[in-house]
Amino acid sequence: MKSLIxxxxxxxxxxxxxxxxSPSQATELTGAGATFPQPVILAWAYQYYKQTKxxxxxxxxxxxxxxxxxxxxxxxxxTSDKPLTSEExxxxxxxxxxxxxxxxVITYNLPGLKNISLNFDHKAICEIYLxxxxxxxxxxxxKINSNVKLPDLPITVVRRSDASxxxxxFTTYLSKACKAWKEKVGAGTSVNWPxxxxxxxxxxxxxxxxxxxxxxxxxxxIYAKQNNLPMAKLLNADGTAFVKPTIKSMQSAAGNVKWKxxxxxxxxLTYQPGKTxxxxxGASFVLLPVDKPKAKEVTKFFKWVFEKxxxxxxxxxxxxxxxxxxxxxxxxxxxxxxxx
Numbered sequence: 277m278k279s280l281i282x283x284x285x286x287x288x289x290x291x292x293x294x295x296x297x298s299p300s301q302a303t304e305l306t307g308a309g310a311t312f313p314q315p316v317i318l319a320w321a322y323q324y325y326k327q328t329k330x331x332x333x334x335x336x337x338x339x340x341x342x343x344x345x346x347x348x349x350x351x352x353x354x355t356s357d358k359p360l361t362s363e364e365x366x367x368x369x370x371x372x373x374x375x376x377x378x379x380x381v382i383t384y385n386l387p388g389l390k391n392i393s394l395n396f397d398h399k400a401i402c403e404i405y406l407x408x409x410x411x412x413x414x415x416x417x418x419k420i421n422s423n424v425k426l427p428d429l430p431i432t433v434v435r436r437s438d439a440s441x442x443x444x445x446f447t448t449y450l451s452k453a454c455k456a457w458k459e460k461v462g463a464g465t466s467v468n469w470p471x472x473x474x475x476x477x478x479x480x481x482x483x484x485x486x487x488x489x490x491x492x493x494x495x496x497x498i499y500a501k502q503n504n505l506p507m508a509k510l511l512n513a514d515g516t517a518f519v520k521p522t523i524k525s526m527q528s529a530a531g532n533v534k535w536k537x538x539x540x541x542x543x544x545l546t547y548q549p550g551k552t553x554x555x556x557x558g559a560s561f562v563l564l565p566v567d568k569p570k571a572k573e574v575t576k577f578f579k580w581v582f583e584k585x586x587x588x589x590x591x592x593x594x595x596x597x598x599x600x601x602x603x604x605x606x607x608x609x610x611x612x613x614x615x616x
Contacts, residue, residue, distance in 0.1 A: 303573055308335040309342015309355030310441045311478040312496045313376050313560040317355070319588045320581055332577060336477055340439020340465045346370055346563035352570045354563040357441020358465055359542045365563075371612050372540050372561045373605045375578055377530050377595040379521045380445045380556040382508040383500040384492040385485050386412065386427060390506060395420045395518045397511035398453030398555075404431060404492060406456065407471035412490065434484045434493035437474025439465040445558040446494045449546040453513070453555070494556075497521055498592050510555050513547045525554035526595050535601050537608050566612055575609050576616035 307317070314336035321332035337345075339356035346354030347368040360372055382396055400417060403409040409416060413428040436443045444465045451458040461467050475484045478499045485493040486503055500507050509518035519525050529548040535541050545557045564574055582605070586596040597605075609615040 303329075303570070304331045304333060305353070305570055305573055305577060306333045306351045307342075307353045307355065307574075308337050308345045308351045309563070310339045310357045310560050311336035312339075312357045312378060312380075312442050312558070313355060313594070314478070315498050315502075316376060316585075316589050316592050316594050319592060320577075320585050323585070323588065324577060324580055328580075330573070330577065336479075338436070338438040338465075338477060339441030339444065342441075343439075343465075343563060346565060349565050349568065352568055353565075353574045355560055356563055357558050357560050358444035359544075359559075359561050360540075360563065361542055362540045365540055369565065369567055371564050371566055371608070371614075372542075373564075373578075373608060374535070374541055374543070374559040374561050374597060374601070375581060376589060377526060377545070377557065377559050377597065378593070379497045379526050379554055380442055380449075380494050380558060381497050381500050381521045382492065382494055382510065383482075383485055383505040384508070385487075385489055385505070386429070387489055388427070389424065390504075392424055393506060393520060394424065394508045395511070396508045397518075398450065401510075402450055402454035402457045405433060405435070405450070405469075405471065406460065407433075429490045432488050432491040433472035434475055434481050434488070434491050435469055435472040436476070436481060438476050440477075441465060441558070441560070442478060442494065442496060443467065445546055445556055448544060449556045452547040498594070501593055512551060512553055513549050513555055514551060517551055519552060519554050521554050521556075523590070523593065523595060525552050526557045529553040529555070529557035530559075530595065535604060537604055537611070541605075541608070564614070566614055571614045572616050575614050579606075579616055 317334045325331055339358050342354035342356050345351045410431050412426045447463040447467055451463040475481045478495045481493040482495050482499040482503050485491040507521055509520050512519050528550050529545055532548040533543045547555045582602045589596045
């Protein structure tokens with residue numbers, strides 16, 4: 277009798293294990309936030325699921341939404357291109373760490389100039405977004421693009437309508453580079469725009485620019501790349517050269533940043549010095565509620581990202597984090613007791 281009972285209990289244990297590992301019981305993680313890193317997160321999630329059967333559901337709703345949902349505990353992790361201060365993190369019992377580096381580019385739709393990278397300095401961008409330059413044939417634009425015949429065409433300014441880390445990067449750059457912008461508008465995930473048509477997310481701005489002759493907008497590099505839109509060369513912070521957005525120019529900008537655990541990796545990569553530094557380089561950050569039951573599953577996913585996701589990131593024109601920064605992040609996880 278005892279042996280029959282023992283066999284029955286073993287059977288139940290085996291069946292429980294099988295059911296627990298069935299697809300219906302598979303681990304799922306929910307994330308939401310920045311559209312800046314959305315393409316690479318989705319690509320990582322696809323490969324991660326193939327290897328682990330752990331599903332990552334990610335919604336690109338803008339950095340403002342990612343911050344809010346992490347604070348409200350409605351997701352397992354949020355993402356933002358605007359880092360939070362240590363004080364803000366402590367207020368909501370969050371931690372943060374960077375996970376990818378990319379760039380915001382100036383893109384435009386000019387018939388006949390599809391393959392031309394125009395030159396823009398901070399004055400030109402500032403005055404376009406303040407509404408002071410409103411035609412592509414403006415004398416100042418002609419001056420800094422003397423080798424290009426610019427059309428007599430009104431400029432349609434496109435900007436984000438939602439709270440956005442891409443906007444934070446763009447307006448932080450402008451606030452550093454242009455005194456008039458800093459005094460009249462300032463930096464933030466949402467600002468009081470003097471001019472422009474609002475569109476939601478990087479995809480929204482990209483699509484509006486793509487279908488509107490004369491439009492100009494700011495988007496994450498991959499969105500312009502995937503849609504075959506031109507990208508401007510921007511004057512560097514040193515004022516010595518117009519720099520293309522490339523992996524090398526983003527790495528040059530990122531190389532100036534000193535990441536610190538004590539500051540919860542708070543860092544601003546925009547308008548960094550250096551002849552080859554692209555001026556609107558930025559990082560995306562994970563905002564993690566440490567009290568969520570799946571916090572270690574989230575760090576397990578990002579550990580996989582750091583160790584196996586580099587080629588996917590490079591293929592989508594993002595910059596993986598350097599090894600020394602990844603080691604710091606692992607130490608940070610250990611300090612916060614969420615190392616997988």
